[in-house]
Amino acid sequence: MLKTEELQINIGPQHPSTHGVFRMLVTVDGETITDLKPVFGYLHRNHEQLAEMNTYQQNMPYTDRLDYFNAMANNHAYAIAVEKLVGIEVPERAEYIRVLMVELTRILNHAGALGFLINDMGAWQTQLAFGMREREKILDLFESASGARLMCNYFRFGGVARDLPADFMPRLKDLLLAMPGFVDEMERLLRENEILLQRSEGIGILPQELALAYSVTGPVLRGSGVAYDIRKAEPYSIYDRFDFDVPVGSVGDVYDRILVRIEEMRQSKRIIEQIIEQLPDAQGGYMNPKARQNVRPPVGDVYARVETPKGELGFYLVSDGSTKPYRYKVRAPSFINLTPLGDMCRGYKVADVVVILGSIDIVMGEVDR
Amino acid sequence: MDIPRGNIIVMDRRRGKLRVGQGLIQGLKVVWDHWAGSFHKNENFSQIHGTFTVEYPDERLPLPQTYRNMPVLLYDDESGHELCTGCYQCQRICPPQVIHITQAKDPVTGKMVPAATEFIIEYDACMSCGFCAEVCPFDSIKMDHVYELSTADRVSLTMRKAQLNRPISYYASIAPDLWAEVQAGAMKKLQGSIKRRPDVIGLAAVLTEKIKARRLELAAAAAAAPAAAAPAPAAPAAPAAKLTPEEKAAKLAAMKATNANKGVAAPPAKAPVELSPADAKAAKLAAIKAANAAKQAGAAAPPAEVPAELPPTDAKAAKLAAIKAANAAKKAAEQGNSE
Numbered sequence: 104m105l106k107t108e109e110l111q112i113n114i115g116p117q118h119p120s121t122h123g124v125f126r127m128l129v130t131v132d133g134e135t136i137t138d139l140k141p142v143f144g145y146l147h148r149n150h151e152q153l154a155e156m157n158t159y160q161q162n163m164p165y166t167d168r169l170d171y172f173n174a175m176a177n178n179h180a181y182a183i184a185v186e187k188l189v190g191i192e193v194p195e196r197a198e199y200i201r202v203l204m205v206e207l208t209r210i211l212n213h214a215g216a217l218g219f220l221i222n223d224m225g226a227w228q229t230q231l232a233f234g235m236r237e238r239e240k241i242l243d244l245f246e247s248a249s250g251a252r253l254m255c256n257y258f259r260f261g262g263v264a265r266d267l268p269a270d271f272m273p274r275l276k277d278l279l280l281a282m283p284g285f286v287d288e289m290e291r292l293l294r295e296n297e298i299l300l301q302r303s304e305g306i307g308i309l310p311q312e313l314a315l316a317y318s319v320t321g322p323v324l325r326g327s328g329v330a331y332d333i334r335k336a337e338p339y340s341i342y343d344r345f346d347f348d349v350p351v352g353s354v355g356d357v358y359d360r361i362l363v364r365i366e367e368m369r370q371s372k373r374i375i376e377q378i379i380e381q382l383p384d385a386q387g388g389y390m391n392p393k394a395r396q397n398v399r400p401p402v403g404d405v406y407a408r409v410e411t412p413k414g415e416l417g418f419y420l421v422s423d424g425s426t427k428p429y430r431y432k433v434r435a436p437s438f439i440n441l442t443p444l445g446d447m448c449r450g451y452k453v454a455d456v457v458v459i460l461g462s463i464d465i466v467m468g469e470v471d472r
Numbered sequence: 473m474d475i476p477r478g479n480i481i482v483m484d485r486r487r488g489k490l491r492v493g494q495g496l497i498q499g500l501k502v503v504w505d506h507w508a509g510s511f512h513k514n515e516n517f518s519q520i521h522g523t524f525t526v527e528y529p530d531e532r533l534p535l536p537q538t539y540r541n542m543p544v545l546l547y548d549d550e551s552g553h554e555l556c557t558g559c560y561q562c563q564r565i566c567p568p569q570v571i572h573i574t575q576a577k578d579p580v581t582g583k584m585v586p587a588a589t590e591f592i593i594e595y596d597a598c599m600s601c602g603f604c605a606e607v608c609p610f611d612s613i614k615m616d617h618v619y620e621l622s623t624a625d626r627v628s629l630t631m632r633k634a635q636l637n638r639p640i641s642y643y644a645s646i647a648p649d650l651w652a653e654v655q656a657g658a659m660k661k662l663q664g665s666i667k668r669r670p671d672v673i674g675l676a677a678v679l680t681e682k683i684k685a686r687r688l689e690l691a692a693a694a695a696a697a698p699a700a701a702a703p704a705p706a707a708p709a710a711p712a713a714k715l716t717p718e719e720k721a722a723k724l725a726a727m728k729a730t731n732a733n734k735g736v737a738a739p740p741a742k743a744p745v746e747l748s749p750a751d752a753k754a755a756k757l758a759a760i761k762a763a764n765a766a767k768q769a770g771a772a773a774p775p776a777e778v779p780a781e782l783p784p785t786d787a788k789a790a791k792l793a794a795i796k797a798a799n800a801a802k803k804a805a806e807q808g809n810s811e
Contacts, residue, residue: 161567164601229503236524240517250540250615256601264606268538277517284520292502295487295495330480338476348478353485362483397565 107133112453116145120223120457123467127444127456134452139445143438143470150472154431159185160260160396162431167254169416169433170469173212175204175245176411178258183339184407184418185260188400196387197262198341203275203378204245204257205409206371210282211238212412212464213322213364217289220361220461224302230292237285240278247271261394266385276379282372290365303357307447307459310355317443321414321436323463326363327355333410340409344381345374357462364464367412399426413437413464433472437465537647540602540615542595543571545636546643554637555612558588562604562613570594571604591636595621596629611654614638617646 115126124145130138150169154162166181167174179201186193193201218234242252247268249257257264293299309319314327324331332349334342350366352359400422408417414436421430440463447459490498506521514522526533543562547554558575574590577583604613616638623629644651 157567161565161603164567164599164603233506236520239524246539247536248538250536250538250602251600254600256603264602265538268536274517280518281520288502288505288520292499295490296499297493297495300495328482330475332475335475335478343476346477348481349475350481350483352483358485359483362485366481366483 109137114456116142121460122219122465123470125460125465125467125470127460129448129453129456131453134454136448136451136453136456139448139456141441141444143441143467146467146471148468148472151431151433155428158426159398159400159428162428163258164254164256167256168468169435169472170411170413170437170466171253172215172466173208173411173413174253174255175208175257176409177416178255179205179340180407180409180411180416181418182258182260183409184405184420185398185400187407188403188405188420188422189260189398191261191394191398192391193261194388194391195341196383196385197389197391199378199382200263200267200389201258202340202342202345203375203382204248204255204263205411206374206378207241207244209371209412210368211241213368214238214285214289216412216461216464217293217361217364220357220458220464221293221299223457223461224299226298230289233285233289233292237282240281244271244274244278247274259390259394260396260398262388262390266389272379275375279372279375279379283369286365286368286372293361293365299361300358302455302458303361303462305354306357306451306455307462308354308356309443309447313443313446314355317439317446319414319440319443321410321412321440321464322360322363322367323414323440325350326352326360326462328353328359333408333415337408339407345377347371347373357458360462360464397426399424404430408434411436413466413469414440433469435469435472437463437467437469438472441465441470535617535646537650539617540605541600541619542598542616542621543593543602543604543613543636544616544638544643545591545633546612546614546640547637549639549641554587555610555640556588556591557586557610557612558584558591559586559609561607561609565603565607567601567603568597568599570597588633591633593631593636594629595631596626614643614647 109130109132111128111130113126114129115121116124118125121127126142126145128140128142129136148168150165154165157165163178163181166177169177182201185191214234214237215231218231221230222228245255245257246252248271249255249264309323309327311327311329314324314329319327320331320333328351330349330351333339334347335349347370348366350363350370352363400420402422402424404419404421406417406419408415410416415434416436417434419430419432419434420428423429444460444463447463448456451459487495509521510523512522514524545554545556556573558573560573560575563569563571563573570593572590572592572594573588576585576587576589578585600615602615605615608614621629640651
């Protein structure tokens with residue numbers, strides 16, 4: 104056999120397929136990857152230290168900027184953490200609005216994430232444009248409710264910033280009419296597409312044990328065949344009131360992650376339909392009138408976690424009794440999910456790296472905080 | 473493994489009945505459908521085909537009322553009265569700390585006045601979170617809908633008060649429902665402040681009409697009876713010496729009489745509002761002097777009997793006066809004891 108020399112190359116930090124400023128230090132032997140070291144920190148914004156200088160209330164808009172694709176889900180995690188720390192109750196209607204927003208977020212995230220993944224594979228913009236179109240409709244809804252498309256800043260301690268506008272529900276129902284068509288169409292386009300199968304089947308396998316060892320969460324973990332969803336394992340908010348299934352993969356490759364994401368969109372739609380049925384009327388109140396925003400929690404600490412579209416997002420807050428958190432730690436799913444990238448890529452070709460990275464679905468804002 | 477209220481679905485990886493290449497063709501059909509659909513415009517969320525986009529600089533999508541971009545300050549259309557009182561609430565809450573307020577001061581006394589001489593917002597660092605508009609107790613800071621702010625000159629994005637000021641009618645036109653909400657909730661939000669000083673303290677929102685009416689009324693009153701109005705401020709301003717309780721009671725009676733003459737059922741608490749600034753000052757001075765006199769006179773100060781004569785609507789003001797009198801009496805008694 105011919106003796107070859109290993110070569111180290113950099114993919115990133117400025118690279119269109121790295122979803123931000125992310126650098127992969129790849130050691131290749133010919134086309135085959137022998138080692139990959141993820142290097143991050145190029146987007147460090149001092150998020151946690153900044154949060155310790157701000158009051159609890161002031162941190163809410165900063166959580167939007169963690170995973171800027173899913174601002175609502177980040178808001179939810181932070182609101183739950185502070186509410187747990189202070190002991191604020193949330194009215195029924197507010198809980199339903201919150202879950203509704205978070206599930207819409209899940210749909211738009213998966214629509215976008217799959218689009219970007221297919222984009223990375225080389226299908227320039229086709230699926231991405233379709234996914235972005237669905238995302239756009241949801242963002243319109245977010246805008247009408249919260250005032251902003253991406254940086255929603257919609258949640259408050261003890262509820263949400265304002266009630267749903269009058270035209271929200273009819274538009275949401277229209278959206279749900281289109282949703283099955285959109286997901287089916289996406290599946291028709293992707294599921295048996297030979298090119299996609301070539302690029303994704305058996306690529307980037309993350310075995311179950313390894314996934315658990317790396318404490319990976321979200322669709323990546325479920326793609327590896329572990330039916331772990333915080334909404335089921337430790338139901339927070341009002342998730343114990345809804346029927347929905349947890350899709351899991353069997354192999355743990357890129358293809359499984361695609362299938363899991365497609366199915367999760369369907370399940371989110373199911374949850375939204377149940378929310379529309381159960382949503383209390385406007386008299387329920389979207390905000391706990393007794394809840395103060397400038398909170399001064401008692402001394403103590405709290406860890407609250409939610410299942411964001413990317414996995415487990417947790418906030419660990421330590422209070423010293425003042426209006427500012429003494430310690431503010433974010434357990435970001437993108438960051439943890441990125442750590443096994445080296446093991447996932449080893450042995451595959453260098454062209455698979457961007458596909459595997461795309462299938463993890465990272466947002467650099469969350470990786471480097 | 474079992475999960476509550478749902479099943480675990482293991483994703484089916486098997487192929488359908490498609491032969492090699494048919495999957496691709498199926499996918500192309502999807503793309504084709506979209507291409508064919510792109511010739512008609514899609515107006516409805518329930519459709520997945522059709523064009524959604526608009527040709528931006530020529531066409532614009534309507535913005536929802538709740539849309540927030542950058543904060544602006546409001547002022548009353550007619551009087552030009554700025555609603556901002558310089559209370560620093562927005563400056564304190566602003567997460568990126570881009571709001572800088574300079575509180576107005578009375579040039580003579582050097583005391584703070586409820587207004588802002590300068591109000592700076594650094595638009596270039598503003599994160600559009602909308603907290604400032606949310607906390608503002610006077611509804612003077614609101615989120616604008618203008619989004620075309622790009623400029624090559626960063627410094628020009630540091631907005632001063634003159635650039636931030638917008639008439640109330642402008643905000644009411646971009647967000648009519650929200651402004652109606654403000655008007656409905658204004659009284660509750662501000663509680664006593666408006667009642668006490670409607671002309672000075674912000675929020676013309678719910679009171680725009682009322683203030684306007686009041687101004688007209690005052691102007692009419694001033695024009696109709698300048699002679700009747702004159703003695704009121706003159707009386708308290710005259711005596712520089714300390715008042716005896718008897719003198720004070722007499723003065724109060726005189727004031728009440730003038731009020732009655734004017735035909736305005738104004739309780740004592742509202743009196744300063746009707747006066748011109750100079751008069752208001754004089755009245756305040758007189759009130760302070762009266763309080764001092766009461767203190768010196770001791771426990772049997774006459775203010776205690778005044779509240780009884782007031783109409784029931786002023787129960788609160790009366791109570792306040794009673795408490796004040798009691799406090800003064802207590803102080804006087806303490807002083808007596810120590811002596």
